Amino acid sequence: MNRRVHVQDGSSALPPGPPEGPEEARAAADTLVAADVARPSSARHLGLSGKLLAFTLAFIMLAEVLIIVPAVAAFRINWLSDRLAGARTAALVLDAAPEDMIPPQLTRELLGSVGAITVALKRDDTRRLLASTDMPPHVDHHADLRDVSPWFAVSEAFDTLLARDGRTLRVVGTAPRGGGFVEIVIDETPLRKAMLRFTRNVLLISLIITALTGALVYLGLAWMFVRPMRRLTRRMIAFRENPALPALELEPVGRMDEIGQAEREFVTMQQQITDTLQQKTHLAALGLAVSKINHDLRNLLASVQLISDRLADIDDPAVQRFTPKLEAALDRAIAYCEHTLAYGKAVEPAPQRRMVALAALVGEVRGTLGLGEETSTIGWIESIERGLMVDADPDQLFRILLNLSRNAMDALAARAPNDPERDQIRITGRREGAIVVIEVADTGPGVPQRARAHLFEPFQGSARRGGTGLGLAIAAELMQAHGGDIQLVPGTIGATFQLRLPDRPVDLDAHRAQRSHG
Template identity: 80%
Template structure:
C-alpha cells in the first residue's frame, strides 16, 4: 500500500534565485522517479463495477416484476380455460343428470371450488362443493391493465394462506361470462417457485453479462486511463526526468487523442524546462559580464571626457556622439543589473524629435561615412515630426532593426549603394506615429516568421541570437504600440506604430486655468 509523500521527497520547485551555471560539456542528470501506484480504493474501476451492478439490478427488476405478473395472469387463465371445458360438459348434460362423482372430478381437475356460467340474463351454478366458502377477493381477467396486474401479483405474493378468490373470465361462447371460486394458496406457492427460479436464472445471466461488460470497459477505457494517470503523476513528480519509452498509440478515439496530446505536452514542457535552465545559466553569465562591462565603460567615459578637450574639428564632431553612446551603454548596464531579470524598465516618455534620433542611428552604424559600409541610406521623415516615446528605448529599437537590415545586406557583398539600401520613413496618422524600416535584401524566410518576435527563436541568419526583434517587440508593447512585418514588400519591411498617450483633460484644464 502506498504512503503519502512527505515534503522531503517532493521535488523542489523553481525558486526566485539565480541558478548556478551548467558546464557546456555536461548535461544535467535528473534521477528517475520511483514507481508510483495509484490508490486502489474505489477508483475508476470500482465506480464502473458499482454502476454495472446497479444498472443490472435495475434491469432485472424491470424484467422480473412484469414476468411474475404475467405468470399469475396465465395461471388464472389456465384455470378459467379448464372451467370453460367443464362448463361445456355440464351445460350440455340434462338437469340433475350429472353424477356427483363426475362433478367433483371436474372441479378437482380445474382446481376450483365452484364453477358458474352467465349467459344472457341467466346465471347458472354448474358445479359446487358441498359448502361453498365465503369469497375474500374478486378478480376480473376480462380487462386487466398492466399496472393493475403488477399490484395484484405483489398482493398475491404477500397474501395469507387459505384466501378464497372469485375469478371472472370470458365465456365459452359469445355473451355473459364464466367464473370460478378457488383457493389462492396453490397460486401463491406456484408464483414463489417461479420467482425463485426466475431470480436464479436472471442472476446468472446478469453476472455473466455484467462481468463481460465490466471486463470490456476495463480493458478499453479503465486500463488506458489508469496508465495515462500514472504517467501524469510520474511527470508531476519529476518533470525534468528523461521520458520513458512509450509505445505510440494507434487509437483514434478521445483516449488516443488524450494520450497523444499528453505526450506532446510532455515534450514541450521538457523543452521549455531545459531552455529555462540554460537561460538561468546564461542570465548569471550576462550579469557577471554586465557588472564588469559597466566598470570598463566608466573608464572609457573618463577617457572620452578628456578626448572632448582636444580642439581638433574631427574630434569635436565625433566626441559628443561617442559620449552619448557611452551614456546609453552605461545606463542600459545599470538597468540590467538593477532589475536582474528579463524585463525592461517602464519607458520614460516625452515628445522626441524623430529625425535627429534616426540620424544618431545612422552615425552609430557608420552608414554614409567615407570609410563605412557600401550600403545606401534613405530617410523620409515628415518635417518636425515628434513621437511620444522614451528616446533611449526607441533608439534601441531602431538600432536593432537597422543593424539587422545592414547584416542582411552585407551577406551578399560586394555591396552597391544603389542596389543595397536601408530606408527609414516616419509619418503621423492621427494620434499614432508610424515608423517603417525597410531594406532591399533577401527578406525574412518563411520558417522564421512564425516565431519572429520570440527570444532565441526568431533569428533569420546563422549565428544570430534571435534577441533583437524580441527586445524591439517588448519595448513597443511597453509603449502601448506594436511592431509587425509588412508582407508583400521587397526585402524586409518592419512597421512601428507608437500611439500618443491619452490626454488628461482635467489636468489640461487645470494647467490652462493656472496659466
C-alpha cells in the first residue's frame, strides 16, 4: 500500500476516497475477489483443503492398518482352531475304535474333513498316531495354540503370508477330555490362500470405508472451517488491494468459535483502518485549504497592521486605549498563521519558556474575548494567587487558556439569553510545590459522555455541533511540550479543565557557574 500526500505551495495530491455508496463498494469488492480467484497461484494446488484431505486419508488408513493386522492374525488362529476342533472329533472316533477296525476309506475321509495329513494324540506318557496318509519327510514350521500372545500371533500371521507354497505345519492344541494334547500336520498352502483372500476382502472394504469416511469428514470440515477461512482470506486480499473500501459485513457473524471471532475482529480492524484513511484524507484536504487561507490571510493581516500603525498616530483617547490591544492581537494572529499547518504538515515550535505573571496573561485572555465588561452577558471570575509566576512560553500558554475559555464561552452561549450571575467562566491558579495548577471552569452543560473518550484527539473531541475538535487537541499538545498535562475534572458543575504545569528542572552546574561569575 503506497499512499502519498503532499501539501506544498498551495497544491495537494489527495488519495482517492472511498466509493460513494454501498452498491459501488460491494461491486468493487466483488471485482477484486473475482480477480484474485482468477489469478494463478501455485499454493492453490496444496491449500488448506488439500492438506486437510491428505491428513484425513492418512490417519484413516493408519487406523485401518491397526485394525486389519490384528484381524488377519485372529483369522489365522481361528482357521487353525477349526482344524484342531475337527481333529479332536476324529481323535475321539479313532481312539475309541479297536485297532485295525477302522476301514482305510473312513480314515481318509476323516483326515479329509479335518484337512490334515496326520492326526496324533498324546496322553500321559503315550503318544499315538491315530491316522496318517502319506507321512511327510519333515515338518517345516510349528504352531502351538495352547498359549499364544498377541504379538506372537501377529508375527506368525506375517510369517504365513510370506511363506512359500507347499510348506508343512505342525499344529498343537489341547486334547479332548483333558490331559495331553492333540497335534495335526497340515499343508500350510490352503491357510495362506485363505488368509490372502481374507486380507484382500478386508482391505477392499477398508478402502471403501476410508473413502466414504474421508469424503464425509472432508466435506464437513470444508463446510465448517475451510469455506469461511477462504472467504475471510478473499476479503483480506480485496481489502489489501483497495484499503479505501468501506468495511463489508461478513456472513455468518454469529459464530462463537475462533473463526467467528476472527471474522468480527477483521471487520473491526477494517473499519478502524478505513476510518483512519478517511481521517488522513480529511487532514490532507484540510492542509490544502489551510495553506490557501494562510497565504491570503497573511496578506490581509499585513494590510490591517499598516492601518493599525496609522491609528497609533491619532490623538483620540479611545483610539489610544484600544490600539495596543489591536496591535497585540494582530501580532499573535500573524504568528498563528505561521503555524496553521500544525496538523497538516508542520509541528509546533519548542516552547520558549520564561517566568510569566499568570494574572497578567489571564487578563489578556479576558480582553481578547471581551468578557468581564459591563455589557458582557457572560460572567468572568479570576482567583489567582497574588504574584503567581509560571514557567512557560507566554504565547503558547495564552493559546491554551484562550482555547479553553473560548470553548467555555461557546458552551454558555448555546443557552442564550445569558445571565452573568448564572453563566460564568472561572479561572483559578495556585502553586503546589514545583507545579502550577490552573483550572478553567464554566457553569455550562458540561462535556457529553460520548465526547469524553476522544476528548483530546484532533477532529474527535468536539462537544458542540459545528466544532472542529482542534482546540483541546492543540491545548493537550502544547501542555505536553511543556512537560505538563491537561485533564477533565469529573464531578463538577459544567466543565472544569485542570492544567498542571511543572517548573523546569534546575541546572545546578549552570546555577553555580552563574553565581561564581557574579
